[in-house]
Structure formats: structure tokens, C-alpha cells
Amino acid sequence: MIPGSGSWLILLLAAVGMPTPKPTIAGPWRAVLDQAGGPLRFVMRIGGQPGAWTGVLCNGPNCQPFSAIQPRGDSLVFEIADFDATITAVERNDSLFGFYRNVGNRGPRVIPFRAGRGTWAAEPASPALLGRWDATFVSDGRTSPRVVVIRNGATGIEAAFIANSGDYGIFWGGASTTDSLDIGHFDGTFVFRLTARLDGDTLRGVFHAGLRTQTRFTAVRSSGARHLTPPTEITRADTATPFRFAFPDLEGRMVTADDPRVRGHVVLVDIFGSWCSTCHDAAPTLLDLYREYHDRGLEIVGLAYEVSGDSTLDNRLIRRFRDKFGITWPLLRAGINVVEATAATLPQLQGFTAYPTTVFLGRDGRIREVRAGFVGPAAGAQHVRQVEELRGTIERLLKEP
Amino acid sequence: MSSGSRLPRLAGLVAWACLGTTAVPAQQIPAELARQRHEYAEWLATAAVSPFAALVQRPLGGGLTIGPPDTDIPLDSLVQHRLALRNGVVSLEQAGSTRPVARGRPVPLGRYHLVLAGGGPGAAVIVYEAHPNHFTPPTYYPYDPRLVLAVTLRPAERPATRRVLGPDGQDVEASEAGTVAVTVGGAAITLTVRRIPDPDGEESELEIFFRDASNGSGTYPAGRFVRLEPLGVDRFRLDLNRARNPFCAYNTIFACPAPWRGNAFAAAIPAGEQYHGTTP
Numbered sequence: 001m002i003p004g005s006g007s008w009l010i011l012l013l014a015a016v017g018m019p020t021p022k023p024t025i026a027g028p029w030r031a032v033l034d035q036a037g038g039p040l041r042f043v044m045r046i047g048g049q050p051g052a053w054t055g056v057l058c059n060g061p062n063c064q065p066f067s068a069i070q071p072r073g074d075s076l077v078f079e080i081a082d083f084d085a086t087i088t089a090v091e092r093n094d095s096l097f098g099f100y101r102n103v104g105n106r107g108p109r110v111i112p113f114r115a116g117r118g119t120w121a122a123e124p125a126s127p128a129l130l131g132r133w134d135a136t137f138v139s140d141g142r143t144s145p146r147v148v149v150i151r152n153g154a155t156g157i158e159a160a161f162i163a164n165s166g167d168y169g170i171f172w173g174g175a176s177t178t179d180s181l182d183i184g185h186f187d188g189t190f191v192f193r194l195t196a197r198l199d200g201d202t203l204r205g206v207f208h209a210g211l212r213t214q215t216r217f218t219a220v221r222s223s224g225a226r227h228l229t230p231p232t233e234i235t236r237a238d239t240a241t242p243f244r245f246a247f248p249d250l251e252g253r254m255v256t257a258d259d260p261r262v263r264g265h266v267v268l269v270d271i272f273g274s275w276c277s278t279c280h281d282a283a284p285t286l287l288d289l290y291r292e293y294h295d296r297g298l299e300i301v302g303l304a305y306e307v308s309g310d311s312t313l314d315n316r317l318i319r320r321f322r323d324k325f326g327i328t329w330p331l332l333r334a335g336i337n338v339v340e341a342t343a344a345t346l347p348q349l350q351g352f353t354a355y356p357t358t359v360f361l362g363r364d365g366r367i368r369e370v371r372a373g374f375v376g377p378a379a380g381a382q383h384v385r386q387v388e389e390l391r392g393t394i395e396r397l398l399k400e401p
Numbered sequence: 402m403s404s405g406s407r408l409p410r411l412a413g414l415v416a417w418a419c420l421g422t423t424a425v426p427a428q429q430i431p432a433e434l435a436r437q438r439h440e441y442a443e444w445l446a447t448a449a450v451s452p453f454a455a456l457v458q459r460p461l462g463g464g465l466t467i468g469p470p471d472t473d474i475p476l477d478s479l480v481q482h483r484l485a486l487r488n489g490v491v492s493l494e495q496a497g498s499t500r501p502v503a504r505g506r507p508v509p510l511g512r513y514h515l516v517l518a519g520g521g522p523g524a525a526v527i528v529y530e531a532h533p534n535h536f537t538p539p540t541y542y543p544y545d546p547r548l549v550l551a552v553t554l555r556p557a558e559r560p561a562t563r564r565v566l567g568p569d570g571q572d573v574e575a576s577e578a579g580t581v582a583v584t585v586g587g588a589a590i591t592l593t594v595r596r597i598p599d600p601d602g603e604e605s606e607l608e609i610f611f612r613d614a615s616n617g618s619g620t621y622p623a624g625r626f627v628r629l630e631p632l633g634v635d636r637f638r639l640d641l642n643r644a645r646n647p648f649c650a651y652n653t654i655f656a657c658p659a660p661w662r663g664n665a666f667a668a669a670i671p672a673g674e675q676y677h678g679t680t681p
Contacts, residue, residue, distance in 0.1 A: 036631045101440075104599075105505055105516060106569045108444045110437070140576040140596055141560035192603070210604035214631050309493075309500040309508070335490070336501045344489040 025091055031115035033100055033191055037208040040184040040193040041173055043119055059187050060155050060172025083189035087113050111191060111211050122156040123174025129181055133203055134227040135219035145227050148219060149379040158378045159183050164229045166354040166373025168192060169277040187277050234372035235357060238348040242365030247303060247332035250315050255332055257365060265299040266397040269359040273305045273337045274321035276355040281376035283325045285387055293394050303334035305342045362397055369393055430544040442538045449514045450507050452648040452655060453536045454529040461486060461524040474528060479511045484526060491517055523572045540675045548641040548672045551632060552581040554594060567597045568626045568647050570655035578607050581639060586668040593661050594629060610661045615669035621650040621676040623657040644673025
């Protein structure tokens with residue numbers, strides 16, 4: 001246990017290049033963001049040494065490195081550059097206290113943060129909670145459908161949380177009692193928590209977003225009947241004429257539908273963004289499909305819709321995404337990640353709504369199928385079924401003359 | 402801006418942080434509210450898109466030129482740029498290069514920042530100049546715990562949306578969240594609550610835009626916003642000490658929201674953010 005004055009001393013010693021005592025913040029931290037409705041759990045793992053800390057922010061099994069960890073006054077600033085966000089904290093009595101913060105146009109978005117040593121105990125869900133639930137969200141009298149798929153993973157409950165526009169990435173957490181659920185998703189920008197309790201056969205709960213937003217929902221066990229709009233029925237397409245596009249690759253060369261890697265091939269067009277956590281979930285599946293079908297004639301083209309619109313910055317982010325997964329198919333800088341701006345660059349799609357969206361082209365270049373969103377591995381059987389459907393579509397197109 | 406001119410402002414902030422709460426015992430102000438006010442003052446003082454830093458706002462229309470004196474938005478030391486609207490996409494063009502511009506995201510432009518605000522035909526361009534030089538930190542009435550109310554939100558009779566100006570003076574589609582009934586200073590009033598959405602995402606704020614008898618003599622003439630903070634199912638805290646000014650109080654380039662029908666206290670509410678200016 002190191003009192004607060006100790007961290008002052010360490011920072012001072014680090015600043016003047018003196019030998020430093022052993023690291024004070026290295027190790028795992030069980031952290032929370034305190035939303036109005038309660039604590040949202042996550043984990044930080046810190047390594048390195050004073051003046052050269054490194055670390056990762058973990059949302060359940062998914063960890064992303066902090067872009068930097070810098071001292072500022074008596075605080076440490078954990079930078080999350082992808083989202084222009086920081087966690088600023090002071091260390092006292094083996095605890096960290098501070099704030100998660102990013103900046104908006106209406107003011108700062110600030111959420112209290114605290115952490116203690118260690119990791120969260122894995123808390124599996126009781127069997128009564130496992131499986132697929134059809135949820136109905138209610139906000140100001142209007143309803144919208146979601147699906148929650150709950151299973152037990154290595155770190156406790158893992159859940160997929162799916163809307164018509166795709167899934168929100170993995171939710172993770174625990175259950176304090178056999179009939180309740182408390183799971184969250186914090187990836188540096190999305191601050192989501194889902195709390196619910198079984199009431200007979202109905203799961204009743206609240207979806208917490210950011211500091212104050214709370215949306216109530218009820219969920220019933222899925223009967224297998226359709227609850228969400230099927231992903232192939234969300235975005236419509238002009239199937240009468242070949243799919244046309246023209247976007248620069250990462251070297252600035254314009255790539256069009258006439259490119260020899262596209263023309264005459266079965267093509268999977270992946271509309272994605274490096275900022276999109278679901279797109280990160282989808283990339284390993286695309287790599288598997290590419291390895292399995294490339295020799296038989298499948299090509300993949302990635303159309304990246306990025307945050308800034310600045311070619312240098314956006315290309316850097318796309319390269320980082322490419323290198324993270326070892327992607328070898330062309331990634332093109334197609335535009336910015338605003339739904340209407342993306343839609344305007346792809347006039348042959350109507351009702352574009354989700355990142356990622358997968359467009360399948362036949363050898364004649366015409367669109368055969370458009371699939372909105374991606375259901376990540378957290379959804380278990382539904383994810384497996386989706387991969388089988390993707391495979392089925394590719395097999396069918398490869399058999400076309 | 403040099404660090405020399407930045408220091409007095411920061412010194413002012415520190416002075417405000419130390420002195421601004423001397424009117425009442427410090428322990429009466431929740432630490433979380435003091436912190437929130439400090440963060441907000443810092444954001445107003447330093448953010449590239451602080452309302453104090455806004456120079457000009459113009460409707461986008463079919464497009465705009467920016468830069469030299471003969472352009473739609475003349476800005477010192479900036480070569481000519483053009484904001485073009487084509488097929489629903491706004492692009493910033495300069496000397497043959499083009500980049501798309503996303504609504505709400507600041508685009509650096511020399512020593513300026515440009516933000517595309519609002520959407521559709523109401524889209525506007527706001528230009529911010531780095532480091533506002535006329536910043537004055539907000540001041541607040543002494544904290545009054547009697548103006549912290551626990552309220553029940555009575556949902557709207559039927560789902561409805563309405564286009565209103567948010568606290569930042571931008572046009573948004575708000576949903577009618579319902580009403581809360583409160584009694585302040587012996588007078589009962591039912592206040593309309595609207596949900597102001599975040600432009601990209603799942604977050605929103607339950608806001609009340611209200612007027613009271615202090616408007617124009619201590620508080621901003623057009624009225625103030627206050628948020629509901631969740632306490633449980635349909636229960637919220639309405640803390641009038643958290644009343645805050647719309648951005649039009651800081652800078653006249655922002656439009657002021659029209660009053661929300663019925664949201665007018667007969668009495669003065671001497672709590673929350675003050676206003677020392679002379680013009681609305």
C-alpha cells in the first residue's frame with residue numbers, strides 16, 4: 001500500500017532521473033465507471049515502470065492498449081487516442097480515483113472512475129438466464145426491438161446485444177444473484193451497462209448509456225420467431241446493373257469495379273471502419289472465409305469509412321486495422337462514418353444503416369445480397385449460424401457460371 | 402496564442418474556483434457539482450469548440466466559400482476553401498483536394514476550427530478561432546439545498562417528437578418525455594420535459610428549458626436549461642442549482658431557444674448559473 005505522498009515522490013524521482021522505487025501501479029486493476037444507475041465494470045492491466053507505463057483497457061476478454069500513460073501533476077493520464085478520450089486518476093492507498101473524460105461540442109463528457117487492485121471474479125450466470133432473449137426497449141412511449149444472447153465464458157457472463165443495425169460488441173460482467181444480470185461494455189468510448197432481473201418468465205431491466213441515459217426494457221425467451229429484421233432485409237440494393245465504385249487505396253491509387261481483382265470475380269465488399277468494434281469482431285471471420293475460398297475465386301474488397309475525412313489520418317487508422325489482422329485484400333478509403341454520407345457514396349444501396357455491411361457481388365458484378373451488421377462470437381450459436389449463412393452465400397455464388 | 406496570454410485566463414479560473422463558493426459554506430455544495438462546474442469552466446476556457454471561441458455561423462445552403470475578403474466567410478490568413486454540398490455529402494475543397502466533412506466533428510483549418518452543425522436544410526457552418534480572448538468563467542448563485550427536488554416523470558400521453566433548439570442553439574428532433582409537477586416557493590407548476598438526443602449514439606439528456614422571475618435581473622433573459630438526473634424507475638432529481646445558460650448567453654452567434662410553453666416559474670429562482678450581460 002502506497003500513500004498518496006509516495007506517488008509524488010516517485011514522480012519526482014522519475015523526473016530527475018534518480019533510481020526509482022518499485023512500480024506502484026503495475027498489475028491488474030478492477031475498475032468501474034460510476035454511471036447514475038451504478039458501476040460499470042472493466043479491467044485495466046498496467047505494466048512497465050514509472051515514467052514508462054504501458055497498459056491495456058479490457059472489456060471482458062477484449063483488451064486494447066492505452067495510447068499513452070503520462071503523469072500530469074499528481075495524476076496519471078491514461079490516453080485513449082482513438083476516441084480522443086482520457087482517464088485521469090490519482091493513486092491513493094492502493095486505489096485509483098478520477099474521471100473518464102472526452103470532449104463534445106456541448107461540453108465535456110465526464111464520468112467518475114475508480115479502481116482497486118486485482119481483477120473481477122468470474123461470475124457465471126445461472127442457467128435460468130442463459131440463452132437468447134427477445135427484448136423490447138421503451139423510450140418516451142416508442143418501442144424498438146433488441147436481442148440479448150447470454151452465455152457463460154471464461155471470464156463470467158458474456159452477452160451479445162443486437163439491434164437491427166448490428167451488434168454492440170461483447171457485454172461482460174456478472175450476476176449478483178441467481179436471477180439477476182449486470183453486464184457492461186466499455187471500450188473507451190461506448191459506456192453501456194445492462195441490468196436486469198427475472199420476473200417469472202420475463203427479464204425486466206434497464207439499459208444505461210453514458211452518465212445519465214436510462215432506457216427500460218422487457219425481454220422474453222426467444223421462441224425462434226423473427227424479432228429483429230433479418231440482416232439481409234435491412235438494406236436494399238439496385239441489382240439490375242453492376243455495382244460501381246471508385247475509391248483510393250492506401251497509396252492513393254484509384255480502384256474501381258473494373259479493377260482486375262474485382263471484375264469477373266465473386267466479390268465480398270466489406271463496408272467497415274477502423275473505429276467500429278463490431279468490424280474488429282468481424283475481421284477474423286472474413287480472414288477465415290478468404291483463406292477458405294480465395295483459391296476458388298473469392299475476392300474481398302474493404303471500403304473504409306473513417307472518422308476524420310483527413311486522408312493522412314484516416315489512412316494511418318486503416319493501415320493499423322490492416323496490420324492488426326494481417327489483411328491482404330485491398331482496403332480503400334471510401335469516406336466518413338456518417339450513415340447518410342456513406343450512403344451518398346454508394347447510391348446503389350438504399351437504407352444503409354450498419355457498419356459493417358457486407359455486399360456480395362456475382363461474377364457479372366451485380367449485387368446478389370446485402371447483409372447489414374455482424375453478430376460477434378459472443379452470440380455463440382447465432383454467430384455460428386451467421387458464418388454458415390455467409391459460407392452458403394459464397395458457395396452459391398461460386399457455383400454460378 | 403502564446404502561453405503568456407493563456408496564463409491570466411487560467412489564473413482567473415483558479416481564482417474563480419477558490420473564491421466562487423465563498424458565499425455559502427463549501428460543504429453545502431456537493432463535491433460532484435463543484436467538480437462538474439470546474440470541468441465546464443475549463444471546457445469553456447480551453448475547448449476548440451467552446452462557444453466563447455465561435456466567430457461566425459452561416460447557413461450552409463448550397464455551399465460556401467471561406468478565406469479571402471471576397472468570400473462568404475472572410476477569415477484572416479486563410480487561403481480560399483470551399484464547402485460544397487453534393488448528393489447529401491458536405492466536402493471541404495481546397496486547391497484540388499477534397500475531404501468529406503462530418504456533422505458535428507471539428508475540422509482544423511489553419512488557426513480556426515470549422516464545425517458543420519444541424520442537418521438537412523437547416524445545416525449551418527460555425528467557425529471557431531483558437532483560444533477565445535473574451536472568456537469569463539460562469540458564476541453561480543449560492544447553493545440552495547431547498548431547490549433540490551425529487552420528481553416523478555409523468556410520461557407524455559402519446560409518443561411525439563418536436564424540433565427545438567438545444568442548449569447549443571442547434572436544431573434537434575427532441576422527443577416529448579413527459580411532465581414533472583413541482584412546488585417551488587409555495588407555487589405549483591407542471592414542467593414540460595424533452596429528451597434532447599446526442600447526435601451520434603445512444604445517449605440523450607432529459608432537459609427542461611424554463612423561465613423564472615429572475616430572468617433579465619441576475620439570470621439570462623431567455624431562460625435556462627436544467628437536466629433531470631435519474632434516481633430510479635421514473636424518479637429523477639431536479640436540482641435547480643444546476644440550471645445553466647444556453648450558449649446564446651455566451652456568444653450572440655448562437656440562436657436562443659424559444660420558451661417552452663408553460664415552463665415559467667412565477668417566482669425568481671436564485672440558483673444555478675447567473676448572467677451579468679446586458680443584452681439577450
